[in-house]
Amino acid sequence: MTTWWGDALDVVTARKDFTGRVLGDARLNQLGLHPARIAASEVCVATRRLPLRLRYGALPAAFRRDGVLVVERFLPDDVFARVQHEVRARVAEVAVAQPRPRRVGRGFGQKQPFDGGFDRFDGGTLNRFVAIDARTPHASRAVRAPRLSALGAMTAGALPRPQRFWIYETVHGDEDAAPDIQKELHRDTFHSTIKLWLFLEDVRPEDGPFEYVMGSHRPTVARLRWEHAQACARTSPTHPRRGGAFRIDEHELSRLGLGTPKPLPVPANTLVLADTRGFHRRGHAPAGASRLALYANLRTPPFSPIPLA
Numbered sequence: 001m002t003t004w005w006g007d008a009l010d011v012v013t014a015r016k017d018f019t020g021r022v023l024g025d026a027r028l029n030q031l032g033l034h035p036a037r038i039a040a041s042e043v044c045v046a047t048r049r050l051p052l053r054l055r056y057g058a059l060p061a062a063f064r065r066d067g068v069l070v071v072e073r074f075l076p077d078d079v080f081a082r083v084q085h086e087v088r089a090r091v092a093e094v095a096v097a098q099p100r101p102r103r104v105g106r107g108f109g110q111k112q113p114f115d116g117g118f119d120r121f122d123g124g125t126l127n128r129f130v131a132i133d134a135r136t137p138h139a140s141r142a143v144r145a146p147r148l149s150a151l152g153a154m155t156a157g158a159l160p161r162p163q164r165f166w167i168y169e170t171v172h173g174d175e176d177a178a179p180d181i182q183k184e185l186h187r188d189t190f191h192s193t194i195k196l197w198l199f200l201e202d203v204r205p206e207d208g209p210f211e212y213v214m215g216s217h218r219p220t221v222a223r224l225r226w227e228h229a230q231a232c233a234r235t236s237p238t239h240p241r242r243g244g245a246f247r248i249d250e251h252e253l254s255r256l257g258l259g260t261p262k263p264l265p266v267p268a269n270t271l272v273l274a275d276t277r278g279f280h281r282r283g284h285a286p287a288g289a290s291r292l293a294l295y296a297n298l299r300t301p302p303f304s305p306i307p308l309a
Helices: 004-012 026-030 033-056 061-066 077-097 137-142 146-156 221-234 250-256
Strands: 068-071 112-114 117-122 125-131 165-171 194-199 210-212 270-275 280-282 290-298
Touching (some): 033 221, 061 068, 077 137, 146 194, 146 270, 146 290, 221 250
Antiparallel strands (some): 112 117, 117 125, 125 165, 165 290, 194 290
C-alpha cells in the first residue's frame, strides 16, 4: 500500500490522471494544483532547452507560434527513395507473416506483440508499429540524421534516441462499428510533449491527415483557467472519469482565443513535428485508408531541468 508521501511524489512525475490521494484531491485542485504543475513544467522545459540552444540554435519561429512544424522534402531525394523502398518492403513482409487483425470495440486496445513489432487499436483503427533494426539500415540511418536530432533537441529539450523511432502504419477502421476516440479533439497530457512523423507516402485529405489547433500548445491565462476547470471537474466525486487526456468540443475553442482544427495533408517526405499538449486529432477517413511514416514520441520527464539523451 502506498503512503500519502508516496502519492505526493506523483506531483513531480509525468502522471496525468486524477486517481491518487494527492493528484486526485478535490481541495488541492480547487486551490490550483493542476495549473501549478503546468507552469512548473514550462519552467523545466525552457531550462532544458537553454544549453541545447547553444549547440542547435533557437526554436523555429513557426513552432513557437503554432506548436507544429511542417518541413517538406526533409530527406535528400535519393536518401528518401531508398528509405521509402526499404520500409514498404519491410511492411509488406510483416503483413505476410502477421496479417492485419480486425477489432470491433471502443477505447484503446492492448498491445498485441509479434516478432519485430506490435499492433494496437484505437477503436477500429489499427496502429501497426514495426521495429527499425538491422533489417532496415536506410531507415536506421535516417532517424540518426543530425537535422532530425537537432529538431528533437530544440523542441523536446532532449536528444531523440533512435530506440524511440518506429515504422508506423495507420489503417482506419469502420467508425460506425468501432469509433476511434483519437478522432476526438484532445490534448495528450499537461506538459509539453513532442510527436513527429516523417511521412513516407502522400497524405491526402481523404486519408485522414493529422489535425491541429494552431497555437493551442501555449499555456495562456485562458488555457490555464480551462485546465483548472477540467481538473476540478475530474476530481468531483460525481465525475465518471479520472483520466488526464482531456477532450474539448470545437465550440469551446473560440472561448480560449483559438481557431478551428487545421488538417495537415502533406506530400511524401514531409516531417510533421507537433507539441501534443496542443489540441489535435486524427482526421476522418474511410475504412481501409492508411498512412505510413517513421514515427517517434519524445515524451520527456516534465520536471527535469537537465537535457536528456
